[in-house]
Amino acid sequence: MTENQSKSKVFIETVNDLKGIIQEEGIKPGDKLPSERVLAERLGVGRSSVREALRSMELLGLIQTRQGGGTYLSDYRNHQLVEVLAQFILPDEAGSGYVFSTQRILERDAICMVALDENLCKSPVWESLLHNVIEGQTVMREDIIREMIVATNNRLVYKIWLLLNQYALRPYQGTTTENEKVHLERFLSNLRMGQPALALEAYEEWIDTLAKER
Structure with a gap:
């Protein structure tokens, strides 16, 4: 040596x-x-x-x-490590798009994991979030996704998601709106019923709705 x-x-x-x-x-x-x-x-x-x-x-x-x-x-x-590294790894304007795509991969996997696990999909947190959405109460978008990632009990995935979310300029900022309500109701309902395919479909529709609002 x-x-x-x-x-x-x-x-x-x-x-x-x-x-x-x-x-x-x-x-x-x-x-x-x-x-x-x-x-x-x-x-x-x-x-x-x-x-x-x-x-x-x-x-x-x-x-x-x-x-x-x-x-x-x-x-x-x-800290600014993500932004600094990104200037070299993803120097063009499309970089944030790649980051958000990667973020969504983690989110889709988390949705499937939760929906397919009998205990995870019955967690009271989904019922609480669903109730708030149905009643038109204020719900932070990031809270919905964060709870999904946390439920997988994978700390590495959670930390990676947080960093990706930071660099992607927090695409879930703000509270839910009336336009999102129907998609979130379907998403959370199917999640609680252990229906990953339907939950993913509603999730994608929700994401598309957010993209149109930005």
Whole structure:
């Protein structure tokens, strides 16, 4: 192993170990991380290795260093990494369209998973959302889709969906309108009845309605 490879391995291991500490201690966005000295002692590495790992995490927007106040965990949903990478990966104007298409793939899979699972499709959340839609109450569009993704109990998919939603300029912003009501009623009703094909059909009609309104 070359010197550069050795340094790279130590760097990656340090970042992974820092992630482990964050998870083990239940550090949430806004919480303060242990000091460099404490982290170096716990990980058994030099402070320079910890400093390098923290600097990289800060550049990615994962942590925030406050002058004289320590280091704090950031909310990954709010950092600009997605936008920065997208400028290189998806440099043309069609990029956001590709992102939204990918987002919809995740949503379709989630709909099928929920509708085909006897326990998931009977969750009280769908009945509550359906009741609110029927009664004409205010419903946040993102809440409907977010609940769908969360129901799959796949944290990786959920985090990817959040980032895609951010870069696609949050296509589900705002509250539902009267024009969407019939599609959402069909969507949520068929979801609760375990009918994935019909639920997907209503979902697509809802998406088309939103596209026409934008």
